[in-house]
Amino acid sequence: MKNPDKLIAINSVHDILPVYRQTPVGLLLEYHNLNRPYESFDKAELLIGMCMDNRKHLHMPDNFAFIIRSGGANLRYSEFKVSFAIGVGQVRHIALIGHNNCGMVNLISRQKEFIEGLVSSAGWERDRAEEHFEHFAPMFEIGSEIDFILSETKRLRLRYPKIQIAPLFYLVDDNKLYFIKES
Numbered sequence: 001m002k003n004p005d006k007l008i009a010i011n012s013v014h015d016i017l018p019v020y021r022q023t024p025v026g027l028l029l030e031y032h033n034l035n036r037p038y039e040s041f042d043k044a045e046l047l048i049g050m051c052m053d054n055r056k057h058l059h060m061p062d063n064f065a066f067i068i069r070s071g072g073a074n075l076r077y078s079e080f081k082v083s084f085a086i087g088v089g090q091v092r093h094i095a096l097i098g099h100n101n102c103g104m105v106n107l108i109s110r111q112k113e114f115i116e117g118l119v120s121s122a123g124w125e126r127d128r129a130e131e132h133f134e135h136f137a138p139m140f141e142i143g144s145e146i147d148f149i150l151s152e153t154k155r156l157r158l159r160y161p162k163i164q165i166a167p168l169f170y171l172v173d174d175n176k177l178y179f180i181k182e183s
């Protein structure tokens, strides 16, 4: 794991950054990391953007959050859904959660596997599969898990200025959530 010094562990409520205490982001961290007993919710309080990766499972109560899952927690192509959660779902807080060993880093290294898998498993023509990869890989490549979440956080703060957006990280080694330090 590169850049672990950019992560802030949350082992007690005191580790939750003050700006997120008493907010749905702080609650998520308490539920997931600190085994806070579940309250009941009749509407969503939070929007979570997280990767589609299968290794992650969040501990939180029913009805607490909308979740948009996409490769690398990239919400650039999910903006209508973000707007829906805010405009209709009335959430005012977003937790953007990256994770280590993300498949959306260095996609080019998966090119051969990607194309061959589509040909053999999905019945695609090789040319179509190659074109598909070449067209979309640059859009979905995130470069670095931590830096991507920080830049996506900045982008979303500009786009939705009254919404609180927290850059978080999920370590697949311990299944805990961390803050990503913002400089």
Ligand SMILES: [Zn+2]
Pocket: 051, 052, 053, 071, 072, 073, 099, 101, 102, 103, 104
């Ligand atoms: Zn991922």
